[in-house]
């Protein structure tokens with residue numbers, strides 16, 4: 480975790496059974512909801528809430544399994560979960576190798592997540608309503624979520 484000596488903003492998370500734990504030594508870069516079909520199917524509800532953090536500040540301990548599958552873009556997204564309790568932990572997108580997308584649901588303190596946007600809103604089920612004040616994009620905005628927030 481070199482480069483992240485100031486641990487005052489560190490936070491942690493983990494799965495339901497405690498078999499997989501992670502820490503992050505830096506504050507989130509961006510956070511948002513994704514209503515794509517893959518997020519819905521892996522979430523237990525209509526969307527996932529992701530918290531993007533620098534990979535260099537991220538560390539995981541314990542047993543983690545991964546499921547890799549191409550996103551719309553064709554980029555491979557690997558979703559990490561606990562092989563014992565099935566809890567979703569984070570995902571990694573091969574197109575953004577410096578970032579880890581933590582699941583807000585796995586954070587010890589879910590208030591760390593401050594969602595700033597909604598992507599893939601066009602795929603949302605009618606009952607999955609998210610704060611209408613948030614910027615919302617029908618699919619992934621051009622240049623990705625990080626750029627959309629910078630431009631917003």
Ligand SMILES: [Zn+2]
Pocket residue numbers: 494495496497498499561562563564565566
């Ligand atoms: Zn577990």
Ligand SMILES: [Zn+2]
Pocket residue numbers: 513514515516517518519527599
């Ligand atoms: Zn998604």
